[in-house]
Amino acid sequence: MKHQISGRRKAYCLLMKILMVAAVVFTCGVTLFIIGYVLINGLPHITWELLSTKPSYLNDKIGILPDILNTVYIILATLIVVIPLGAGAAIYLNEYAKNKKIVAVIEYAAETLSGIPSIIYGLVGMLFFCQFLGFQTSLLAGALTLTMMSLPTVMRTTQESLKTVPQSYREGAFGLGAGKWRVIRTVVLPGCLDGVLTGCILSVGRILGESAALLFTAGLAHTVNGFFEGMFSSGATLTVALYVYAKERGEFEVAFAIGAILMILTLAINLLAMAVGRYFKKRSSL
Numbered sequence: 001m002k003h004q005i006s007g008r009r010k011a012y013c014l015l016m017k018i019l020m021v022a023a024v025v026f027t028c029g030v031t032l033f034i035i036g037y038v039l040i041n042g043l044p045h046i047t048w049e050l051l052s053t054k055p056s057y058l059n060d061k062i063g064i065l066p067d068i069l070n071t072v073y074i075i076l077a078t079l080i081v082v083i084p085l086g087a088g089a090a091i092y093l094n095e096y097a098k099n100k101k102i103v104a105v106i107e108y109a110a111e112t113l114s115g116i117p118s119i120i121y122g123l124v125g126m127l128f129f130c131q132f133l134g135f136q137t138s139l140l141a142g143a144l145t146l147t148m149m150s151l152p153t154v155m156r157t158t159q160e161s162l163k164t165v166p167q168s169y170r171e172g173a174f175g176l177g178a179g180k181w182r183v184i185r186t187v188v189l190p191g192c193l194d195g196v197l198t199g200c201i202l203s204v205g206r207i208l209g210e211s212a213a214l215l216f217t218a219g220l221a222h223t224v225n226g227f228f229e230g231m232f233s234s235g236a237t238l239t240v241a242l243y244v245y246a247k248e249r250g251e252f253e254v255a256f257a258i259g260a261i262l263m264i265l266t267l268a269i270n271l272l273a274m275a276v277g278r279y280f281k282k283r284s285s286l
Contacts (some may be wrong), residue, residue, distance in 0.1 A: 035263060042260025045253045055222050062245075062254055066222045070139060070235035073227055074218065075207050077143035078150060083200055085147070086154030093155075094162040095184055107156070114152040121149050122213035130217055140231045142218030146210060150203040157202070161195025162188060194276060201273040205266055211239035220244060238262055 053063030089106075097103050125145030135141040165188050173183040189196075219234030222241070236244060238258050246255035 035267075038256065038259045038263050042256035042258070042263075045257040046260060050254070050257060054224050062251065064238065064241060064254070064258060066224045067236050067238050067241040067258075069224060070218070070230065071208065071237040071239075073230050073235070074139050074143050074146065074214075074237055075204055076227075077139065077231060078146045078207050079200065079204070081143065082147045082150045082154055082203065086151050086199075087158050087196060089151075089155045090158035090162060091184060091189075094159050095180070095188065107159075110152040110155055113148075114156070117212075118149060118210060119212040121145055122216035124148075125213060126216040135232075137217065137219040137234045138232050139218050139235050142214045142237075143231070145213050145217045146207050149210070149213065150206060153203045153206065154199050157199025158192075158196050161192035161199070164195065165191040194279070197276050198273045201269055201276065205269045205273075208265055208269070209239060209262065211237070211243055214240050215243070 050062065050064055051068070052065055053061065054066050055061060055063050093103050093106060122145060125141055125148070129135050129141035129144050130137055135144075169187050169191060170183055173187045178186070214237055218237065218240065220236045220240060221234040222236055223233070225233055225235070238261065242255050242258040242262070245251040245258065
């Protein structure tokens with residue numbers, strides 16, 4: 001009887017291992033297929049002329065320079081707003097807030113916000129920022145909408161990083177006579193800087209790949225503007241431009257080229273986040 005049970009257990013474990021290996025192979029295969037398919041179809045169409053010119057409808061000239069600039073503008077504007085808000089909220093919740101029930105409610109609300117579809121954020125941004133506040137369709141409205149979307153990610157990653165700092169560090173600093181804010185500024189934040197930076201970099205990846213919310217708020221214009229002028233005017237980012245060229249104009253070569261650029265940028269952002277995390281871990285262990 002024992003040998004029979006042992007045989008069934010071994011067969012069950014073998015079956016589970018086979019299923020897990022099959023799941024890993026399938027997941028990696030699908031990921032590599034998508035990356036390879038996009039890069040193979042997109043890289044041959046990436047040219048300097050495409051990257052350095054703006055579109056002209058008179059001679060059917062296609063260029064994505066305005067879309068690249070708009071993407072950079074909206075990333076910078078979003079980070080300028082979301083990093084102080086997200087990091088400040090996390091510091092308050094982890095270091096200052098005393099009512100744990102309120103902290104739990106806020107954490108639950110942040111997790112709920114991170115799961116809301118981006119199209120709903122776009123609708124709220126259009127009604128509030130574009131119409132109620134009078135920003136119209138502009139990069140500023142798009143950046144503020146992306147701020148709402150990225151705020152839970154930055155706040156939660158920063159908060160989890162703050163929790164990794166040992167309590168003994170704080171107690172030792174207090175024992176030396178340091179105040180609350182000085183302890184946070186000189187002991188806590190340097191000890192969790194890797195997690196904060198990693199969360200910010202990953203939020204850039206989400207900002208870079210967002211399109212649904214920006215269709216309602218940032219607009220579809222392909223014009224070259226300066227930073228401050230562009231923030232108050234309509235502009236299409238790379239993801240929105242991909243949608244326009246693929247869905248509205250049928251320019252699939254350009255769409256694949258933009259997709260390849262976005263894929264390369266996304267991979268670079270993820271590698272940068274990993275490198276930053278490893279660097280600060282090595283630095284803290286010295």
